[in-house]
Amino acid sequence: xxxxxxxxxxxxxxxxSIIDALREVNSIxxxxxxxxxxxxxxxVHAHLVTLADCGYVVSDAGQYRLSLQFLEIAEHxxxxxxxxxxxxxxxxxxxxxxxxxxxxATDEHGKIIYLAKAExxxxxxxxxxxxxxxDMHSTSLGKAILSEMPRDKVDSILDVYGLPxxxxxxxxxxxxxxxxxxxxxxxxxxxxxxxxxxGVRCIGVPIEGKGDTxxxxxxITGPSxxxxxxxxxxxxxxxLQRSANVIEVNVKFS
Numbered sequence: 267x268x269x270x271x272x273x274x275x276x277x278x279x280x281x282x283s284i285i286d287a288l289r290e291v292n293s294i295x296x297x298x299x300x301x302x303x304x305x306x307x308x309x310v311h312a313h314l315v316t317l318a319d320c321g322y323v324v325s326d327a328g329q330y331r332l333s334l335q336f337l338e339i340a341e342h343x344x345x346x347x348x349x350x351x352x353x354x355x356x357x358x359x360x361x362x363x364x365x366x367x368x369x370x371a372t373d374e375h376g377k378i379i380y381l382a383k384a385e386x387x388x389x390x391x392x393x394x395x396x397x398x399x400x401d402m403h404s405t406s407l408g409k410a411i412l413s414e415m416p417r418d419k420v421d422s423i424l425d426v427y428g429l430p431x432x433x434x435x436x437x438x439x440x441x442x443x444x445x446x447x448x449x450x451x452x453x454x455x456x457x458x459x460x461x462x463x464x465g466v467r468c469i470g471v472p473i474e475g476k477g478d479t480x481x482x483x484x485x486i487t488g489p490s491x492x493x494x495x496x497x498x499x500x501x502x503x504x505x506l507q508r509s510a511n512v513i514e515v516n517v518k519f520s
Contacts, residue, residue: 277313280305284313285322285332293329340397347372347381352516356484356509357384363505364486366493369394370473371407372482376423378408381482390489392463403443404432406458406470410483413450414472420447435460455503456483460490467493469502471510475517484510 283303288294294302300310314330317323324333344350353370360368361384368386371378377399394400402408402423412420421440429438437443450456458468468487475481486502487493493502 280309281313281317284310284317288323288330288332291331293326293331295328296330299330344381349513349516349520350382352513353382354384356512357382360384360484360486360505360509361386361389364488364502365389366486366488367392367394368509369407369485369487370482371400371405371411371485373402373408373411373480374399376402376426378402378405378411378483388488388492390466390487392466392487401427401430401432401462403427403429404436404458404462406456406468406485406487407483409447409450409456409458410470410472410485411480413447413456414474414480417444420444432462433460433464435464437461455506457498458485458487465490469493469498469506471506473510473517474514481513481517484513 284299287299287302296307296311296314299314300307303310314323314325318325318330321335322333324331357368357370360366363386365386365388367389368384369380370382371380373379378401380394380396380398380400383394383396400408402412412423424440424443429436429440429443431438437446454471456468456470458466458470460467462468466487467490468485470483470485472483473481484506486506
């Protein structure tokens with residue numbers, strides 16, 4: 267589902283903006299937060315007090331931060347996602363076997379959401395983290411999910427977010443991007459060829475859910491020096507498809 271164009275409640279939007287801002291810092295005062303959001307101190311303070319009363323914000327000597335209640339919410343959301351424990355087990359297996367980063371993501375509101383991640387002994391550091399949102403067009407995970415969608419649905423996502431350039435290799439032409447998705451469907455896997463981060467390549471595969479749904483996608487990420495076409499074809503694709511199959515079987519027959 268993409269962001270809605272229906273009527274919005276301004277107070278809720280303000281509360282969401284405050285929560286998003288608090289997520290980026292350890293703690294912050296009312297004045298600093300009001301300046302960052304370009305709002306009045308009284309309005310920000312009123313929202314913070316309300317959020318604190320509801321248990322979502324903690325006040326400590328005039329500094330505000332998100333409460334640990336978000337941990338409970340996150341655990342609840344994670345538990346509602348099918349076979350999360352199996353996904354984590356397969357990511358750990360992939361990371362240990364390949365030495366690289368293994369990740370699982372799903373899509374929400376036209377973005378990918380990283381739900382699980384495991385790092386092998388040779389893993390490179392990337393900006394992805396559990397819960398983080400990312401663009402679909404420049405990642406192997408996102409392209410894997412998009413490849414399972416009809417063209418009109420892909421276009422509706424591109425209409426909202428476009429094809430912003432992340433690196434010199436990012437595909438920014440819509441027709442070329444659709445051609446890329448056709449190739450993905452034919453070969454059964456995606457490649458992020460330094461399209462999201464320079465020097466980093468990824469291979470991804472879609473994972474089917476129950477019925478005709480797409481649960482998400484699975485990927486292996488590493489430096490381009492190790493993620494060669496030969497290694498992808500002769501080593502990584504087989505282990506990635508094996509893990510995807512394990513997850514799919516558990517999801518469909520759970």
